[in-house]
Amino acid sequence: MAMQRSAAVIGGSLGGLFAANLLLRAGWDVHVYERAAEELEGRGAGIVTHPELFDVLRDAGVVVDDSLGVKVTQRVTLDHSGHRLAECELPQTLTAWSRLYSALRTALPDSRYHTGKQLVAFSDDGAAVHARFSDGQAVRADLLVAADGIRSTIRQHLLPQVKPMYAGYLAWRGLVEESALSAQALRDVFPYFAFGLPAQEQMIAYPVAGANNAVAPGRRRYNFVWYRPASQAQLTDMLTDGDGKVWPEGIPPPLIRTEVLDGARQAARAVLAPQFAEVVEKTGALLFQPIYDLESPQLAFGRIALIGDAAFVARPHCGMGVTKAAADAAALADALASPGDDIAAGLRRFESQRLAFGARVVGHARELGAYLEATAQGRDNSAQAHDRSPKNVMLRTAVPMT
Ligand SMILES: Cc1cc2nc3c(=O)[nH]c(=O)nc-3n(C[C@H](O)[C@H](O)[C@H](O)COP(=O)(O)OP(=O)(O)OC[C@H]3O[C@@H](n4cnc5c(N)ncnc54)[C@H](O)[C@@H]3O)c2cc1C
Incomplete structure (x- = not known):
């Protein structure tokens, strides 16, 4: 029997919650680490939806009604x-x-969502990823998902030249x-x-x-x-x-x-x-x-993947930010669907699907x-x-x- 694969998702907003819920339902042992000390409820405002968003919400365990x-x-x-x-x-x-956040947050068991966890360092030794938080906690996982937004700590380390x-x-x-x-x-x-x-x-x-x-x-x-x-x-x-x-x-x-x-x-x-x-x-x-505007030229780095606003930020005229974060998470889970998958190869497949789309959304919004x-x-x-x-x-x- 294959060992259960583990994922650490950095950032507990919508992108991180989409990824965590989808990976959990695909059999991963997944934990979300969010730097904010409190639950994020109440943040943000209106969100335009597109049909694709509802498909991913269903797959993530949310009742769509x-x-x-x-x-x-x-x-x-x-x-x-x-x-x-x-x-x-x-x-x-x-x-x-807040409606989407509460639906996605409810779908994820509390024991898998950790607040007050600011990622300060990470590494990929080829066999696993290691993440360290400001409170000193360290975790080891098979996959690191960077869902830490436009000022992503992970992206700034991996792609220091990419700036909003x-x-x-x-x-x-x-x-x-x-x-x-x-x-x-x-x-x-x-x-x-x-x-x-x-x-x-x-x-x-x-x-x-x-x-x-x-x-x-x-x-x-x-x-x-x-x-x-x-x-x-x-x-x-x-x-x-x-x-x-x-x-x-x-x-x-x-x-x-x-x-x-x-x-x-x-x-x-x-x-x-x-x-x-x-x-x-x-x-x-x-x-x-x-x-x-923010555009990343690369989304897969060994066992590390950038998704959502950590990867691309388009001006809001397309109303695509949340749908894109959802679709990024879905593509990531699909690319790693089989427990026998090589994670780095799966992330390269994910990147080949999402890189051009992200650039296209940024260009259209611009x-x-x-x-x-x-x-x-x-x-x-x-x-x-x-x-x-x-x-x-x-x-x-x-x-x-x-
Ligand atoms: C004016 C405006 C209007 C918009 N309108 C729409 C719209 O109509 N429709 C739409 O779909 N989208 C819209 N968006 C975009 C949308 O809000 C985002 O694209 C979407 O929420 C995806 O975000 P995310 O989860 O990737 O990142 P974020 O929501 O930014 O979340 C990142 C999370 O990571 C956490 N974090 C950051 N650093 C660390 C760290 N080091 N350690 C741990 N945690 C960390 C943060 O606290 C945060 O919770 C709009 C944006 C703007 C600015």
Whole structure:
């Protein structure tokens, strides 16, 4: 009988949980190590889904039913005064990061999920991988899965030349309670995947589950992502807290200066349709995230594999981050399906499947966001103007990539 194979998954967010659940169901002895001391519940906001995501969720042990998200059937674009400019049919399920996290976390036994475990060192001696954590614990496994996100410790060691590249714009994000919205916003935007296309900016918004993952009418939330150009100097200022400390890798939302938040609300009133400005105004925990591109030229390193955001980060215009992390995990589990498989050879098969796809998603998202980036860098963006008709933007944003 073959010995049970063991895997250490670094990072306990969505990518890590997909990998752990799939490997567990394929017979692996798998453990997840997450640096955060607490469970990650409550992090993140809305997530666009694609059919492929549901297939992987089922394989990962999650019950896929109507409670997973909010269904919309139409996309609409509003003009600056709040009138409908264009519409199209595009059925889609919108969910929330916390809904997916709790479903995947529930599918994994508690004894296999370890919080407060920050990976600080690792090695691959050919026969096994060894990982060491900041609390001194060391583990040995047959496979090391790097699901540790855009600032991956593992990738930084293996591919020090690969760094997130700031795209020249950022996304303001937030969630507002359905019950807090006016009748006008509930009628004009809440039921839809809604777009606003002010010059050199983009607003997208859609309904998602509310507190405790509620999807019943009245208890849902409205999620928005509002892209705005910002030069590197403007970004650095926004990443500076009230004590003058700069947070280059992302400022914790409670530390965003009041004047920065007030500036965003003021800009929302000036440039967005009134329904969207209301959504921004009524969002309690307004936050922003700089937008990055990240591309790895290699995903397999002996017994070590990079997946999810540790491998590739595409600008969010494709809405593919979570689906790509899920599909990476599925390809990894498939490539190592047979207990007799040589792990390094299996990881090379995984890499040959996922490398080109990751690069393609990054390239497509870069193209979709090019006009924002060009504006931030002061270049003429008229060449992209034909791409920015409301119909075209609605039909190309956050749709499945085969
Ligand atoms: C503005 C914006 C909008 C987005 N919208 C969408 C969308 O609509 N649809 C979509 O699919 N995706 C979207 N995404 C992307 C999506 O959030 C990610 O792609 C997805 O969550 C996959 O992440 P991951 O699990 O690979 O990494 P992460 O979620 O970043 O998780 C990495 C984990 O590793 C842990 N970690 C890091 N270092 C260590 C260490 N040394 N030791 C132990 N643990 C460690 C971290 O604490 C973290 O929990 C969006 C992203 C942004 C910025």
